[in-house]
Amino acid sequence: MATLLYRLGRSCFRRRRLVFACWLTLLAAVIAVGAVFGGTGRLDDEFSIPGSESQQALDVMGRAFPGAGGTSAQLVFTAPTGESVKEAPFKAAIDSTLARAARAPQVAGVTAPEATGTVSADGGVAVAQVGYRVSKNDLDADSLDALDAAAAPARAAGLRVDLGGSAFSGGGAEPGAQDLIGVLVAVLVLAVTFGSLLAAGMPLLIALAGVLAGVGGVLALTGVVGISSTALTLALMIGLAVGIDYALFILSRHRSHLAEGRSPEESAALAAGTAGSAVVFAGLTVIIAMAGLSVVGIPFLTVMGLCAALAVLAGVAVALTLLPALLGVVGARLVPKPGSRAAGRETAVAGPETRAANLGERWVRLATAKPWLTTLAVLAALGALAWPAKDLNLALPDNGSAPAHSSQRAAYDTVSRTFGPGFNGPLVVLADTGDTASPKAAAATIAKDLKVLDDVAAVAPPKVNDSGTYAVVQLVPRGAPDAQTTKDLVTTIRDRAARIAEETGATIRVTGQTAVSIDVSVQLASALVPFGAVVVGLSLVLLLIVFRSFVVPLKAAAGFLLSVAATFGATVGVFQNGHFRGLVGVDGPTPTASFLPVVVMAVLFGLAMDYEVFLVARIHEAYAHTRRPLHAIHMGARHSARVVTAAALIMVSVFAAFISSEGMILKQVAFALALGVLIDAFVVRMTLVPAVLALTRHAAWWLPAPLARRLPDVDLEGRRLNSPQPAPEHADLAMTRH
Incomplete structure (x- = not known):
């Protein structure tokens, strides 16, 4: 892979005009198709599960009662x-x-x-x-x-x-001015990282091109596929964040090679072959994780995952092709000026090991000084943060979680205060009375039977359609639409269906928007463990192939689960329990969005693997050269900590900017992703991972010989690129330098 990407990077560097022309043509085509056949006006913000009892009954009711x-x-x-x-x-x-x-x-x-x-x-x-x-x-x-x-x-x-x-109702929100906040913070982080406005602007430019391609493609599909505003904004958030990060990784390696004295063309090609390999792997894990949302079996979630995957694919493509072409335009202007702070940082990383440790290395040295203590402290802290997750209450946010100043929130609160919370989410029981002797009598019996149930506040007189084939009975729960008592009431009614059929001859189904929301939440909750198992299993296989180690994949998977648990716990603490809710603009307790857990798991999985690869690949490279475990950990941190830190800060800033959104779904997802990245990058990857590697030492890189022979060698670190190149390639490089 490294050799292939090396050649791709060198080709794009040389043929930059052709690359620019191809990307401009593609972007123009995507924008044109989106303008003609799609657009934000076609967004679909209805969340349902085709085939569920509630949705089937809702469809039948629409035909029986026009x-x-x-x-x-x-x-x-x-x-x-x-x-x-x-x-x-x-x-x-x-x-x-x-x-x-x-x-x-x-x-x-x-x-x-x-x-x-x-x-x-x-x-x-x-x-x-x-x-x-x-x-x-x-x-x-x-x-x-x-x-x-x-x-x-x-x-x-x-x-x-x-x-x-x-x-x-609706918890989604379309992209707005908050996008610019994350971009501005990203520019600041990049400027500090590279010490150059030119270098800082390049990842941003590349990311914007990827966002135009990815999000433009999503908008173009709105004419043929139901895509929610939440899916669009999620694609924008992820596309912008990974686009900047992937360009940052390649550009950082390019600057390091330039500081070593390599020519711009050779440096760009080597950066594409080494850091580009990690970008391909990292992007692939995010794409697979997001596309894996389709295993849940809920169409709107499948579309959401595929939209995000498309945005990530675009980010990888522009980083591997458009960025080398742009490096060809810039040429030697990215070479750090002698004596500058940027040159000092690059030479400190690329120079002799005897140089003073940078901040990242000093932090890792502190974490590995007493690895047992570090490991126990991290586990205790993340465990405490994860504890509230036991109270996770999944539901689709309704008008009760709308902004306090909105009309729908005022209406919700007035109705709840005056008539009871259940009036905001009535349940509808659809009865098939076609086989009964008297449809009206059967409907009346059903209404009477439901009225005596616990947690039922009121039952409206039943309505029978003109043909007498169907009847509807609307009942008002005592609890709010997202209350556990309402969920239990739906289950109780469905459990009584057989008894009602014996008494009246009519079959019943529970429907209405409240029942649809409950069914969505139940299916998503039931899919959480299988989806998590798929994601963790995937991480084990991928990292086993990449690092050819048992300990590294197990450590990465465990760290991912800790990050997810801590993120869920903090989300419950803020949104459900109300701790620090004023900081995120929430004026009252609200349930966790039903699909937040699986979406956050998918995104954090990809990003966690990003940081794992970029950090551990450098450690693995140092260990392969020296066979000194602790020394390799310190050297890996020296080479990668600054870039991983910058990448994580950019991710956090992009996601955190969307917390100001008025849509509760987007607000919760943005909060969870921002906090999840913060925890995974700095607590797990930069602290726990070095401590565990320090504890396991040589065993961290052990793999049975029979298995090692059977696993493919992906050469993520680009070891083959450091060996002498064939003569024809040397000749080509020499020609290009002249």
């Missing part, structure tokens, strides 16, 4: 303090508002508060229901604007009108 299968909204009317919505002026204003709402685009019907019994006892609050003919994904933004405008008469009369319901 208009009922679409999304819905709430108009929450609040009278001034001490007054009542029943007063004549307010009543007239509400009626006028409902009449205008019924004429709004895509509205199937409007139900007045009196019909649903949603008028508070003191008359201070009334809630009207607005049903749409289409799902939330097919709902036009203009339709919601028209509904808001329809509330003008009520507002003019002095009523407060808040709009809520599933039509306004």
Whole structure:
């Protein structure tokens, strides 16, 4: 691999004009296709599982009760303090508002508060229901604007009108200005790392090209595949972060070779062959991990993983081709000036081992001075951080976790406070009454049977369709939509299905948006352990091949699990338990997004392998030359710690910038990824890994001879590139230098 990438890097360096032309053509094509066939207007923010009981029932209900299968909204009317919505002026204003709402685009019907019994006892609050003919994904933004405008008469009369319901829900968020914050921090880190604005700007330029290609490709696919705004932003976050990091790794190695006195062309080729090999491996692990989300069996999660994988693939491609071409344009201008701080840093790394240790090496020397103590301290700290993960509560964030200043959050809080939290997430029981003697009697019996269940606050009168084949019974849980009692209630109703079928002859299924969310959470929770096993197993195999060692893969997998556990624990502590929630802009406890664990596991797996490879590859290289375990650890840290630190800080800054997003799903994912990278890079890879290698010493690199003969030699460190090249290649290099 190293030899192949060496030749690719040298070819791109020489034929830079052709490389630039190819990439410009590709980017133009991607942007054009996205503009014509895709775009952010086609994003799909509905999370469901086709084939699940709740989704199947929802689909049937849409056919049996035309208009009922679409999304819905709430108009929450609040009278001034001490007054009542029943007063004549307010009543007239509400009626006028409902009449205008019924004429709004895509509205199937409007139900007045009196019909649903949603008028508070003191008359201070009334809630009207607005049903749409289409799902939330097919709902036009203009339709919601028209509904808001329809509330003008009520507002003019002095009523407060808040709009809520599933039509306004959604935890995703499209990319915004927060992207620039991460970019600015990345520029600062790169400038400090390289001591040159020219060198600092190159990884950023390369990453932006990769983001244009990857995210542009995602947008181009929105015309044919349902892609959520969360998937788009995740692809942007990961694409930007890995794009900068991969370019940083190659450019850093290039600068080291330049400091050794190599020509720009040979230096670029060697950097592509050595650091480029690690980039290919690291990118491949991220791509496989993200694509591995498809094993969970949930379409929206599969699409999310494939979008992120596409962004990473683009980042790897530009780092291996466009960056060497750009290095050819810059030429010798990246050579550190003699006497500069940048030259001092490069020569300190590339120079004799007797030079004073840099900061990274000093830290690793401290960690390996008493490795047992370091190992125990890290395990205790990560264990304490992971402890809250036992209370992990998975759910899809709803309007209860929307920003406090939003209309949907005000509507949610008003309804919850006035009528009970269950009114924000009613359950719908769909009964197949086609084989019953009396559909109406069967539906009434079902409603009566459900009303006596624990945790049921109210049951609405059942509705039977015109053909008598189906009936719906809507019930209100006592608990909130994301409460455990509501989840238990869904299970209880489904367990009673056989008994109800014996009594009435009707089969029932539980559906509604709350049930759909519960089904998504249950399936994701059940997939967490199998997915984790696949990811850990993959890491063991890949690292076994790369480092030809038993200890290194086991240590890497254990470190990954510690990072994930600590990340989950901290996420639960902040979002569910409310610790330090003000720092991340959360005003109340909220459940953890259902798909956060598997997404974070996939991303952190790839990034953890990145740092493992870039750090341990240098240690392995030093050990292969000296056979001195502790010395190799220190030398590996001297060569790689600064780059790994810079890469991790860039990752953290890019992810952390998205914590300011108003979308709760994106906020949680960004927080978990930022903290996870911070823990994995600095606590696990830069501290625990050297300590464990110091404890195991020579045994860390042991592999049985029979297995060693059967494993492929990928030459990640580029050992063959350091041996004399064939004469024709030397001739080619000599010609290019002239």
